[in-house]
Amino acid sequence: MTQVNPAVGLGLPSSTFMNPADVTDAVLGGNVLGVVNYTTEPTDPGIENGALTIGLHMAHTADEAFAEVWITDRPVETGVVREVAYAHDGEYLIVAGRIPQAGRYTEATRAAYCTALELMDGLGYKNCFRMWNFVADINGDNADGLEVYRDFCRGRAEAFELFHFGDQEVPSATGIGALGGGISFYFLVSRSAAPTSVENSKQVSAYHYPQQYGPRPPKFARATYLAETHTDRSGGQIYVSGTASIRGHETLHEGDLVKQVELSLDNIAHLISRDNLAAHEIERRTGLSDLDNIKVYVRHREDIPVVRRMCSEYFSPAARTAYLNVDVCRSGLLVEIEGIVP
Numbered sequence: 001m002t003q004v005n006p007a008v009g010l011g012l013p014s015s016t017f018m019n020p021a022d023v024t025d026a027v028l029g030g031n032v033l034g035v036v037n038y039t040t041e042p043t044d045p046g047i048e049n050g051a052l053t054i055g056l057h058m059a060h061t062a063d064e065a066f067a068e069v070w071i072t073d074r075p076v077e078t079g080v081v082r083e084v085a086y087a088h089d090g091e092y093l094i095v096a097g098r099i100p101q102a103g104r105y106t107e108a109t110r111a112a113y114c115t116a117l118e119l120m121d122g123l124g125y126k127n128c129f130r131m132w133n134f135v136a137d138i139n140g141d142n143a144d145g146l147e148v149y150r151d152f153c154r155g156r157a158e159a160f161e162l163f164h165f166g167d168q169e170v171p172s173a174t175g176i177g178a179l180g181g182g183i184s185f186y187f188l189v190s191r192s193a194a195p196t197s198v199e200n201s202k203q204v205s206a207y208h209y210p211q212q213y214g215p216r217p218p219k220f221a222r223a224t225y226l227a228e229t230h231t232d233r234s235g236g237q238i239y240v241s242g243t244a245s246i247r248g249h250e251t252l253h254e255g256d257l258v259k260q261v262e263l264s265l266d267n268i269a270h271l272i273s274r275d276n277l278a279a280h281e282i283e284r285r286t287g288l289s290d291l292d293n294i295k296v297y298v299r300h301r302e303d304i305p306v307v308r309r310m311c312s313e314y315f316s317p318a319a320r321t322a323y324l325n326v327d328v329c330r331s332g333l334l335v336e337i338e339g340i341v342p
């Protein structure tokens with residue numbers, strides 16, 4: 001079994017990747033906020049053994065499947081409201097939802113996001129610091145000929161607007177293809193830990209992308225820096241959004257895998273560099289070798305060996321790293337990378 005991260009109890013969240021077969025109550029000892037299964041079929045969010053669970057259809061075979069387990073050392077309270085499940089421990093909240101496969105997604109996305117945002121407010125968790133979205137047929141057309149990803153982005157933007165969620169407040173996120181299951185999502189939210197949104201000076205903020213990418217821009221920050229308190233902003237974690245071969249707002253190196261991987265890595269390296277963080281009043285010097293809990297999304301299965309070889313030159317051999325063969329939000333993108341600097 002993978003060891004439970006020693007950061008537990010220090011006040012910042014902690015997660016690990018596990019072999020799904022090892023995720024038993026006996027092994028975990030009940031210290032679990034949520035289990036996110038990256039697996040071979042979608043399952044609705046729910047509560048099992050006192051923790052939140054959701055199944056994302058992100059693996060083609062059982063070999064590729066893994067479980068991302070969010071750990072806690074505090075008692076957990078759980079519930080389900082209008083098919084959105086939640087679990088919280090007094091400091092951290094995980095919320096998860098699934099929108100069934102449909103011809104259009106704007107309204108259902110808005111409704112499900114609103115349920116999740118209402119829950120956060122009602123339970124007293126104000127600081128959303130990370131969101132993940134898994135979209136089946138992400139580059140396909142919806143019933144009106146609008147790309148499914150763009151349809152999703154519109155619903156998300158409308159929900160944020162209803163909740164007066166300003167662009168500077170949106171957290172880091174991933175919006176990535178899934179093999180089935182409509183649209184699934186999960187959010188992490190804190191009660192007192194303090195998030196700061198970080199942008200990348202080499203990229204246009206996603207929420208300012210021009211209309212050529214869809215009726216409403218994707219609302220997310222390039223990273224979130226999470227410190228234990230607002231007053232002491234040292235020693236925080238960095239949640240890096242899904243990052244691809246985009247400069248300014250343009251997709252670069254269409255059709256060139258190696259160059260796309262290089263630019264994605266360069267975007268992350270710059271995002272978490274001392275200079276870029278200093279522009280957000282964050283004093284930290286980090287690099288690619290500090291990343292952990294890495295997910296690498298690769299559009300074409302046959303590209304995985306090359307991507308893996310390139311990534312392994314930069315990432316720590318000790319970093320948990322998962323490679324998933326799924327589509328990416330723009331049809332010209334071949335690869336996307338996310339991770340956490342603990």
Ligand SMILES: C=C(O[C@@H]1C=C(C(=O)O)C=C[C@H]1O)C(=O)O
Pocket residue numbers: 133173174175176206218219220241242243244246329336
């Ligand atoms: C790759 C990009 O966007 C992707 C889509 C996201 C979303 O819609 O939430 C977030 C990060 C990436 O997964 C990008 O625009 O640079």
